[in-house]
Amino acid sequence: MPPRPVSQATHSRVPLPVIRPPGAVDEGGFLDACTRCAECVSACPHDAIHLAPDRFRVARGTPIIDPAIQPCLMCEDTPCVSACPTGALLPTQPRAIASATIQTWTCLAHQGGICFACVEQCPVPGAITMNSGKPEIDPAVCTGCGVCHYVCPAPENAVRIMPVPDRPTSKESS
């Protein structure tokens, strides 16, 4: 399909809700700083980072994470951050990339079944705990890596991942 012309109206700099790699600065600052060099994409050992396709409009070509395809595994040494040459990703920024919530109405465990895939595979200790056989997410600990979404075997995925809405600017975090 040929690329659709981008109208001025949609070319505005309204930040789009996308999941960025760990350490991303605020969305406005990110779009300014990111040169679309894809160094973070090649640095990711798990192929979790890819470049946003055209439909992401102003964010096209910038690095995003889609946990339904491949979640972030929250590497201790954050090679993506180290690889960023322009300060779009900074070690001083929070690591959290998103927040996960369990939609209890589709979660097998919450609906009276037996399941523990998310709590077992979560790479962040304490982010998901089991309470009487039902998983609960601690939003203060969860980094939104998306592993729980990726592994959720419910017929309708029970984990919703929402990008962090208001990341601090590089000044705020340093």
Place this chain on the structure above:
Amino acid sequence: MQDRRSFMKSAAMTAATALASGRARGVSLPVLDSEIAWNKAPCRFCGTGCHVQVGVENGRIVAIAGDQLAEVNKGLLCVKGYHVGSILYGEDRLTQPLKRVGDAHVPISWEEAIDIIARRIMLAPERFAMYGSGQWTIPEGFACQKFMKGGLSNNHIDPNARLCMASAVTGFLATYGVDEPAGCYDDLDNCDVLIFWGNNAAEMHPVLFSRVIDRRSRGEVVRLIDLGTRRTRTTEFSDEYLNFVPHTDLAIANGIAHLLIANDAYDKNFVENYCNFRAPTEPQSLFGQPITFEQYKGEIARYTPEYVEEVSGVPADKTRMLADLFANSDLRITSLWCMGMNQHTAGTGINCLVHGIHLLSGHFGRPGDAPTSLTGQPSACGTVREVGTLAHALPGGRLVANNEHRAQCERFWNLPEERINPEPGYHTVKMWERFCTPGAEGGDIDTIWVQVTNPGQTLPNLRKLFDAKEGLDDKFLIVSDVYPTATTRLADLILPSAMWVEKNGVFGNSERRTQQWFKMVDPPAEARDDCWQVIAVARRLMDLGHQGMRDKDGEFIFQMRDGEGEEVRAWEWEHYYDTNVDRALFEEYRPFTRLKHKDLAPYDEYVTKRGMRWPVVEQDDGSWRETRFRFAGFDDPYVDRGKDFQFYHSTTKDDRAQIWFFPYSPPPEVPDEDYPLWLCTGRVLEHWHSGSMTRRVPQLARAVPRGYVELHPQDAAALSIANGEPVVVESRRGSIELPAWIEGRGRPPAGSVFVPFFDETRLINEVTLEAHDPISKQPDYKKCAVRIRKAVGP
């Protein structure tokens, strides 16, 4: 993007996730597109026997929902069940017959494939064997039985269920004289105490487990006691976890029995009226020898709580606690077990002992009081145990070695006298041992036809019992399956099969429930029903002049007629569905079921129901009534009027059950200096058995992508093994490499490791031991000695 239709479908599945119970939120299926046709079927996976509603549109399954009308699951499904529709649609379905040419498998026609099998059998019918499973439907198993035993006069037919529940069978036979549980799942709704004997029901029978946990969430008190050799997800829900040294469950059971007698707390009325005592003989048999109560008391006297603690590691107080529970007749106690007690070199023994403590204490036959074995396959009971697809058995609980039983089968089948061979055939381990031995060295099985199972992954000690076939020119392996597996790897001929709702079927679940379904979608390309394959080979054999394929009137043994009495050429695929072959075979089978009072209703009765539990007996008004509690006067129609209990198939012919003594003795292989750890193998929630179906469902594969070895932190630390690091697990028989999982789903105690067997890329059965129970011939996958080391990087 989600269009309206896909939203409606997903809404159906979502609605179906709610447990229909007191706590359910009153969800019901939304109004659905009329183009989706819904129909019932039992789930393809385990022996629980949940019913699903299958939604079909344009010849494809598009939705699965739990069946709200099913008593077993009341609308709930487990994580596998919700995805059961996807198992048909793996990318690598087998779609045409394949013949080995050199190292390659090349496509051939069905006609050629059927001819190859028939000619191979004609060469030496007595050196041919069939290996099937508890996933054969009842009509399929019945057709194979008739083909082998009634047609070829060959008893070399055995199922993978030999590896799965053979010890449960021998336990029931030795105790009650007739197979299968007396109780049913209703016991789970009524018990006050539920004891898991080496049983991880939370993962292996999750819907039954949920049924119990749901009672708790409604405020009922159910005490769960987990007796195990490793902490599991079941442990997390249990009130007590009692860890025991592998194999010492016999000591614990004897310890309970000892205390019941020592404390004078056994049920004297029940024992005096309904029980005898028995002890094993050498060599062991199902009948053993009679002993008196005094002798029994003497034998178990040494199993004091302190001795039990010394042997098993279970604290003496805990054995006393268990005995006190059994001593309390106000409580209702249900015992559940599955592979932990069955895959056991003393499997018959421990099965008998657990029945024994229920009988001794009178915790039997009241709703909630039951010793109940669970099965792992959807028709392990219906097909293997009832149709009797075992090397020593004939349909309906009959034995090949019994003259009268053979004669009965010959009459039912209209066969000439003495058609059926009186010698039992080879059981599983022996069959594969003979197949993997060159003919010149005594390997007298040279062709095996495998249907609905994956022995290349699931036999124990694979190198010896399966891999050794490779390169033996006089051996020929035929495999009917739906996907390439570890077994098709060595196959000389591969037949693509129809699966689940691509064909008609009848299964029998763990609680004696017989369940029927209809074909809903076509199998892909040239895949065809297993039952058709057998009938086609039989017909080809008849055409080649094999007299066994004719009955005593010269008619084909699988002669079918349609409603008008016209012959149906069922051996021709294009005519196979001209009649309901399943119905014909089922009706032919029904008269066999009455000998052991396992009466089945007519096929058509099952069409409208979500199964019925046998014996199903016709009432005066023409309706058919199922039986929930066997041998109990208030429910079982075969108990004489006025009697509370009657074990009407008693081995001692006095309507009494047998309380056995079996001593504890150590297993054949125990950890030593060279191999210091216990290895236990088993399943995981998300994958079913060898994973050939579930590993092709993306959601299940993502949840548990690969095999692993569970380690205790102490054992891992001793070898500096970190979580996820590759570890070599090695026994005297073989070794494999697996990632370590420390403090994972299951938590083995120090000195033991656990490996699941679903991953065909990491075959743990290269490591396991083929030692088996002397009576049931079931191997022990739950214990052998291994050592581990950190794998050296590539």
